[in-house]
Amino acid sequence: MREASFVERNKEKWTLIENNLSINIQVDPDELASNYIELTNDLAYAQTFYPNSKVRNYLNELAVTAHQKIYKDRKASNSKFKSFINEEIPQAIWSIRRQLFYSLLIFVLASAIGFLSAMYDIDFIRLILGDFYVDSTIESIKAGDPAAVYGKGSNFGSAIWITINNVRVAFMAFAFGLFLSIGTGYILFSNGIMLGAFHQMFFQYGVMGKAMSAIWIHGTIEISVIIVAGGCGLAIGNSILFPKSYTRMASFVQTAKTAMKVLVSTVPFFIVAGTLEGFVTRYYNVSVWLSLFIILLSLLAILFFYVINPYRLAKRFQWK
Secondary structure, eight states: OOHHHHHHHHHHHHHHHHHHTOTTOOOOHHHHHHHHHHHHHHHHHHHHHOTTSHHHHHHHHHHHHHHHHHHHHHHHHHHHHHHIIIIIHHHHHHHTHHHHHHHHHHHHHHHHHHHHHHHHOHHHHHHHHOHHHHHHHHHHHHTTOTTGGGGSSOHHHHHHHHHHHHHHHHHHHHHGGGTTTHHHHHHHHHHHHHHHHHHHHHHHTTOHHHHHHHHHHHHHHHHHHHHHHHHHHHHHHHHHHOOTTSOHHHHHHHHHHHHHHHHHHHHHHHHHHHHHHHHTGGGGGGOHHHHHHHHHHHHHHHHIIIIIHHHHHHHHHTOO
16 A cells, blocks of 8 residues: 555544544543554554655654553552542541441440340340341350351352341441431441340350350451441431531532442451451351451451541541
8 A cells, every 4th residue: 555545544543543642632541542552553554564754753653642641541540549548538537437436336335235135134135136046056055166157158158148248238327327317327226236135145155255256257347337337327317417508408419429438448348357257257266366366457457447547637637
């Protein structure tokens, strides 16, 4: 093909690509990548058949510009992701810190009520947890393995199912905030009651320490992020009840965006909790010290991400 014919056939495409590479125009990354591939193909053809031509130099300059723009966009995307993790999420956590604290108080109070109720009413545990679960757990306790329930099923299957279930509970706690915080309060209270009664059952049979070394391997993260999700739900409800100087809709939309950022941050923790419950908890008898190490490490991770780091950044950047 003659050089003139080559230029005539492709000049409209090159003009469009050149416009896409303009500094002031934002182009879809997929389209930009497609442009770069077409340029390199045309450049390879020009280098083969027109090695000393101006069109080869022109295409080479366009290809270099396209490569630089792709790299710049990718770098900006990575920077935005880092900013979301390191700045936006901690700031969102800080802005709903009161609701997170209220969520913790509700859960702790409910757990205490559940524990004391089960202590003074032997039938309360069965009412909350069900006869089948209580009977099977008592059998496991008598067999010397109070946390045997966590050894049932396959590792991978258990991890997947547990993670999905935990995420479901968290999103329910969040979504129920739409019912003026009452729905979220119910989710937190009912789960807290259940946890308290659960602990009391092991306490009655004198195996609470051994059982807790198993349950809290995954429970430290699992319970913590349910409380965080509950705080997000309370923030949603409070935004409707107490809109301050905003309209109720504006207050809801603004708070929902903030709470959603915090809620998204819980998903990786739920995956870790599900993995621990599916793969690690069943082996709690191997070493009590390993169990305690995992529990402590999990607690420190939660405290750092949801308390220490937001507080540190709030003091640094003077967040309100």
